[in-house]
Amino acid sequence: MNLSEVMESTNTCRFYQKKPVCDQDIAVTLEAARFSPSGGNRQPVSFVVIKDSDMKKQMQALYLPFWETYVQAIDEGMVRLGSKDKKIVASADYFARHLAEIPVFIVVCAQLADCHATDTDLDRLSVVGGASIYPAVQNVLLRARSIGLGTALTTLLCHVEPQIKELLNIPEDISTAAMITMGWPSKKFPKKLLRRPLSEIAWAEKYGTPLGTGTIIEK
Numbered sequence: 059m060n061l062s063e064v065m066e067s068t069n070t071c072r073f074y075q076k077k078p079v080c081d082q083d084i085a086v087t088l089e090a091a092r093f094s095p096s097g098g099n100r101q102p103v104s105f106v107v108i109k110d111s112d113m114k115k116q117m118q119a120l121y122l123p124f125w126e127t128y129v130q131a132i133d134e135g136m137v138r139l140g141s142k143d144k145k146i147v148a149s150a151d152y153f154a155r156h157l158a159e160i161p162v163f164i165v166v167c168a169q170l171a172d173c174h175a176t177d178t179d180l181d182r183l184s185v186v187g188g189a190s191i192y193p194a195v196q197n198v199l200l201r202a203r204s205i206g207l208g209t210a211l212t213t214l215l216c217h218v219e220p221q222i223k224e225l226l227n228i229p230e231d232i233s234t235a236a237m238i239t240m241g242w243p244s245k246k247f248p249k250k251l252l253r254r255p256l257s258e259i260a261w262a263e264k265y266g267t268p269l270g271t272g273t274i275i276e277k
């Protein structure tokens with residue numbers, strides 16, 4: 059597969075086969091994280107891989123209450139989703155209720171002191187620290203797809219970081235940034251992801267000025 063094919067078909071996999079994932083395949087995906095950029099090349103990201111069924115059940119028990127609150131907020135119109143809302147919620151609900159059956163959980167950890175956030179003094183949500191974390195995560199998702207593994211990214215468990223840290227023995231100065239689920243998908247990878255067109259997200263010179271897209275054909 060070439061890079062475009064991988065990127066364009068890396069969806070959120072919420073339906074998995076029970077078939078285990080071997081350690082080498084997991085390592086191949088995590089190896090890809092090493093090549094991501096980070097501020098000052100401080101490389102703050104590390105991973106905890108969980109395959110133990112009891113551990114996964116404990117993590118699912120922590121996930122479900124937040125998922126249920128989130129679904130309620132969607133129902134009440136407090137949370138806005140993209141298109142095909144009902145389908146996403148139904149599959150995400152299945153995912154939440156079968157979470158512990160997914161072969162592999164990977165908790166993404168970050169040494170925040172090494173995240174080089176440059177926007178903490180602004181009167182808004184700080185996002186820059188994440189720029190040293192999530193490129194590594196995306197590399198894992200893409201590498202997994204390239205060998206046929208499905209993944210899903212969730213940040214809901216960050217709500218219960220203290221409990222997750224205790225469960226996984228994560229040191230005090232390390233934070234949790236996300237969890238990746240991984241396994242062999244039970245449905246085919248999509249041919250097309252639902253995403254906004256380039257004309258809505260890319261501008262020329264000034265925000266809002268349409269960018270000439272040349273010969274690019276939008277998929």
Ligand SMILES: Cc1cc2nc3c(=O)[nH]c(=O)nc-3n(C[C@H](O)[C@H](O)[C@H](O)COP(=O)(O)O)c2cc1C
Pocket residue numbers: 068069070071072146149150151153210211212213214251252
């Ligand atoms: C920060 C973040 C958090 C997410 N959390 C969840 C989650 O808790 N549960 C879930 O089912 N999907 C979660 N997702 C997946 C998104 O719902 C998914 O990327 C989006 O609906 C697009 O779907 P697609 O990737 O299959 O095209 C999350 C994605 C991101 C980037």
